[in-house]
Amino acid sequence: MPDPDAIIIGSGPNGLVAANVLCDAGWDVLVLEAQPRLGGAVASDSAVREGWIHDTFSSFYPLAAASPTIAGLELERHGLEWVHAPAVVGHPLGDGRWAVLHRDRDATAASLDELCPGDGDAWLELCRWWSRISQPLIGALLTPFPPMRHGSSLALQAARSGGLDAVRRMLMPARGLGQELFRGEGPRLLLAGNAAHADIPVDSAGSGLMGLLLIMLGQELGFPVPRGGAGSLSSAMAARLEELGGVTRTSCPVVEVIVEDGRATGVRTADGEQITCRRCVVADVAATSLYGGLVDWGHLPSRLRRRMATFEWDPGTVKVDWALDGPIPWIGAPDRAPGTVHLAPSVDALAVAGAEAAAGVVPRHGLVLIGQMATTDPTRAPLAAESAWAYTHVPSTVRQLSPAADGHRGIEPGPWSHDSAERMADRVQARVEECAPGFADRITARRVLGPVELESLDANLVGGALNGGTAALQQQLVFRPVPGMGRAETPIKGLYLGSASAHPGGGVHGACGSNAARAALAHARVPSWLRPARRAASAPDV
Numbered sequence: 001m002p003d004p005d006a007i008i009i010g011s012g013p014n015g016l017v018a019a020n021v022l023c024d025a026g027w028d029v030l031v032l033e034a035q036p037r038l039g040g041a042v043a044s045d046s047a048v049r050e051g052w053i054h055d056t057f058s059s060f061y062p063l064a065a066a067s068p069t070i071a072g073l074e075l076e077r078h079g080l081e082w083v084h085a086p087a088v089v090g091h092p093l094g095d096g097r098w099a100v101l102h103r104d105r106d107a108t109a110a111s112l113d114e115l116c117p118g119d120g121d122a123w124l125e126l127c128r129w130w131s132r133i134s135q136p137l138i139g140a141l142l143t144p145f146p147p148m149r150h151g152s153s154l155a156l157q158a159a160r161s162g163g164l165d166a167v168r169r170m171l172m173p174a175r176g177l178g179q180e181l182f183r184g185e186g187p188r189l190l191l192a193g194n195a196a197h198a199d200i201p202v203d204s205a206g207s208g209l210m211g212l213l214l215i216m217l218g219q220e221l222g223f224p225v226p227r228g229g230a231g232s233l234s235s236a237m238a239a240r241l242e243e244l245g246g247v248t249r250t251s252c253p254v255v256e257v258i259v260e261d262g263r264a265t266g267v268r269t270a271d272g273e274q275i276t277c278r279r280c281v282v283a284d285v286a287a288t289s290l291y292g293g294l295v296d297w298g299h300l301p302s303r304l305r306r307r308m309a310t311f312e313w314d315p316g317t318v319k320v321d322w323a324l325d326g327p328i329p330w331i332g333a334p335d336r337a338p339g340t341v342h343l344a345p346s347v348d349a350l351a352v353a354g355a356e357a358a359a360g361v362v363p364r365h366g367l368v369l370i371g372q373m374a375t376t377d378p379t380r381a382p383l384a385a386e387s388a389w390a391y392t393h394v395p396s397t398v399r400q401l402s403p404a405a406d407g408h409r410g411i412e413p414g415p416w417s418h419d420s421a422e423r424m425a426d427r428v429q430a431r432v433e434e435c436a437p438g439f440a441d442r443i444t445a446r447r448v449l450g451p452v453e454l455e456s457l458d459a460n461l462v463g464g465a466l467n468g469g470t471a472a473l474q475q476q477l478v479f480r481p482v483p484g485m486g487r488a489e490t491p492i493k494g495l496y497l498g499s500a501s502a503h504p505g506g507g508v509h510g511a512c513g514s515n516a517a518r519a520a521l522a523h524a525r526v527p528s529w530l531r532p533a534r535r536a537a538s539a540p541d542v
């Protein structure tokens, strides 16, 4: 292959989106992937048990369904088919009743009203408010920072929908917002559970908006999954890319971005090969791997090094996959089975779990997220069987054991070992058993992926972090990955950060990759004599 126009390091959804966008513009693109397969944290396998398909990492894609970039790729023409569970999310309340999110707001409202009269109307009122701000809000989140068009439309809609009250609502912690809006625990748990689904503690500013975003997207678009496994989404993106002439190489880790005169001119791979490119390098790698890793600090301003020292990872994760010979025997299982189930005894328990995790303690009652994949997509398991997973967030390094150490027997302080992850998985399994007696008897095989295993399967999942860095407010927008770096451009000309470490962060929406590709295309259109001079790496700090 002659020198490509662009080299993409990493083939996660952001890397594949960037590659597709550049190919659409007629560029020659080469994607280099460290792992033996494409797709990053969007992959599926049958390693747990033959005949059962498990999503190795991510599973549900409301953000992809909301993403104009992914819709614009028309992946259905390349084999992708979205499917939905009968209901979106369910949260058992511990007394045999469930809070359930449906794809129909009236159905959700009716079920919440049954749990606590009055909450149905409160739900519909919230939906009406959301419809007024959702378009510009989602537009602002998924486009490069600053979002001029969507931002001004959002400001206008917020002014029309309550002014300062609306802004306050968007900044509120999930726990306080739930208390203000609803009387019963059902909708409060839906809101807080979805906020904790990202890594923002339910008592932190902005967690309410994160919860609202996920539940409202879930209600409007569902939590769809690709038929046949998450890998079908990556395969469709790769098939589209290859049809356009893009080239992919797997088992090809990049160890260096070559920088000459302040410009990225190519990369060096682990086996010593040097590949040059004509226009740009897009890095779908963690910010911590790019800055001071693939690009030596000597090429970067020292203020970036100082700021990267404050970069915050999101917590680690322990994930367990089960091949079951029947459905999970939930107490009081809802008539319409949800694809996603959240377990947490109360919103207060989630608040305590957030504080525990921040203190390096393994939470006793942290959120357990469960995917019922054959319920959602029957191709995932033999007839009448279930392919299920659960994960929970844990401190990336355990600083102390919970006072309820009994529940965490076998989990050692320090970095996670596979044994500690297995014990954490036992704990998760026991939590499912409490709500679904007989669950353990249905398990025919299981696999546990702790922080170490997750990172070994995808280097971006540092310490088992899912989001490329915390989604908390202080590391969002113009602060992502560090203050002043809210766009895909880096201090190196022709090098763009296109991973979840960039704005707008984790989740499968492709916006980080699309922002990087569009920035590269925009720069290529501007004649070099018109481009503003960049500060040299050695320029004095601010």
Ligand SMILES: Cc1cc2nc3c(=O)[nH]c(=O)nc-3n(C[C@H](O)[C@H](O)[C@H](O)COP(=O)(O)OP(=O)(O)OC[C@H]3O[C@@H](n4cnc5c(N)ncnc54)[C@H](O)[C@@H]3O)c2cc1C
Pocket (backbone or CB within 6 Å): 009, 010, 011, 012, 013, 014, 015, 032, 033, 034, 035, 038, 039, 040, 041, 042, 056, 057, 058, 059, 060, 061, 062, 063, 064, 252, 253, 254, 255, 284, 285, 286, 289, 317, 319, 391, 454, 457, 458, 459, 460, 461, 465, 466, 467, 468, 498, 499, 500, 501, 505, 506, 507, 508, 509, 512
């Ligand atoms: C267990 C789990 C569950 C999740 N659940 C969901 C979910 O249900 N819905 C959702 O929307 N999101 C979910 N996420 C988050 C989502 O998967 C990620 O935010 C998303 O995949 C980020 O995409 P990315 O392209 O930035 O990075 P990744 O998907 O992590 O891909 C990065 C790729 O770059 C490669 N790479 C890294 N370094 C190099 C190098 N030096 N050279 C070459 N290649 C390299 C890696 O091998 C990897 O293939 C989940 C994540 C995990 C781990």
